[in-house]
Amino acid sequence: MVYIVSIIFGAIVGSFLNVCIFRLPKEESIVWPGSHCPQCKKSISFYDNIPLVSYILLKGKCRHCHGPISIQYPLIEGITALSSLVLFMRFGPSLSYLIYFAFVAALIVITVIDLYHQIIPDVISLPGIGVGLLASLILPQLTFFNSMIGCLLGGGSLFLVATLYQWLFKREGMGGGDVKLLAMIGAFLGWKAVILTILLGSLIGSVIGISIMVLKGKDFKYAIPFGPFLSLGAVISLFYGESVIQWYLYGNR
Numbered sequence: 001m002v003y004i005v006s007i008i009f010g011a012i013v014g015s016f017l018n019v020c021i022f023r024l025p026k027e028e029s030i031v032w033p034g035s036h037c038p039q040c041k042k043s044i045s046f047y048d049n050i051p052l053v054s055y056i057l058l059k060g061k062c063r064h065c066h067g068p069i070s071i072q073y074p075l076i077e078g079i080t081a082l083s084s085l086v087l088f089m090r091f092g093p094s095l096s097y098l099i100y101f102a103f104v105a106a107l108i109v110i111t112v113i114d115l116y117h118q119i120i121p122d123v124i125s126l127p128g129i130g131v132g133l134l135a136s137l138i139l140p141q142l143t144f145f146n147s148m149i150g151c152l153l154g155g156g157s158l159f160l161v162a163t164l165y166q167w168l169f170k171r172e173g174m175g176g177g178d179v180k181l182l183a184m185i186g187a188f189l190g191w192k193a194v195i196l197t198i199l200l201g202s203l204i205g206s207v208i209g210i211s212i213m214v215l216k217g218k219d220f221k222y223a224i225p226f227g228p229f230l231s232l233g234a235v236i237s238l239f240y241g242e243s244v245i246q247w248y249l250y251g252n253r
């Protein structure tokens with residue numbers, strides 16, 4: 001039963017994340033006005049705005065103009081609901097669950113906005129750094145010192161790489177957004193996991209980046225956003241970081 005509650009809670013949060021994804025890049029308010037159809041501008045009633053359920057009942061079409069509703073809505077709601085369930089199964093009914101769920105929710109918004117617009121909004125990453133540092137005072141898994149080192153190491157190392165890249169290739173490869181994102185990830189996960197996040201993010205990013213270049217015949221100038229890969233690396237580190245680090249330090253001798 002509690003698992004179902006965590007899924008419903010996740011889907012409702014996911015519905016709010018959709019609003020953030022559409023409105024934050026346009027610098028619109030995320031609370032006003034209410035949801036409306038992007039085609040006919042009619043406002044969407046609460047009974048047509050139930051996460052996941054409404055999309056299925058309306059068969060993906062607006063009730064008024066029958067224009068298509070983006071598959072992104074149920075997709076984000078589904079992913080957020082699943083994240084909530086998995087985190088709840090891992091951390092139980094605790095503050096850790098709520099804090100890490102807020103962290104993953106922020107990563108979901110950042111990932112989708114970065115994919116669409118190649119930007120990472122400061123309004124998420126900068127407060128995120130503060131929340132991560134404060135969360136370390138509550139989280140049993142993380143000390144404040146670890147959180148602070150993680151933040152400095154994450155942001156600092158990427159800042160160095162970005163500066164070096166710009167100096168070598170005379171153009172911007174990574175935005176300041178990635179630096180702030182990694183500082184936020186470090187604040188939430190600590191220094192070991194942030195190193196793992198960089199390694200995983202670079203690895204997955206290179207594999208996918210090279211695949212895109214081979215498949216589409218595009219060159220290195222075709223910049224792919226780094227934020228989604230860092231976010232994915234952070235989620236893997238959150239769940240499996242401890243086991244990967246243990247295996248690396250002690251398991252393979």
Ligand SMILES: [Zn+2]
Nearest residue numbers: 037040062065
């Ligand atoms: Zn409509």
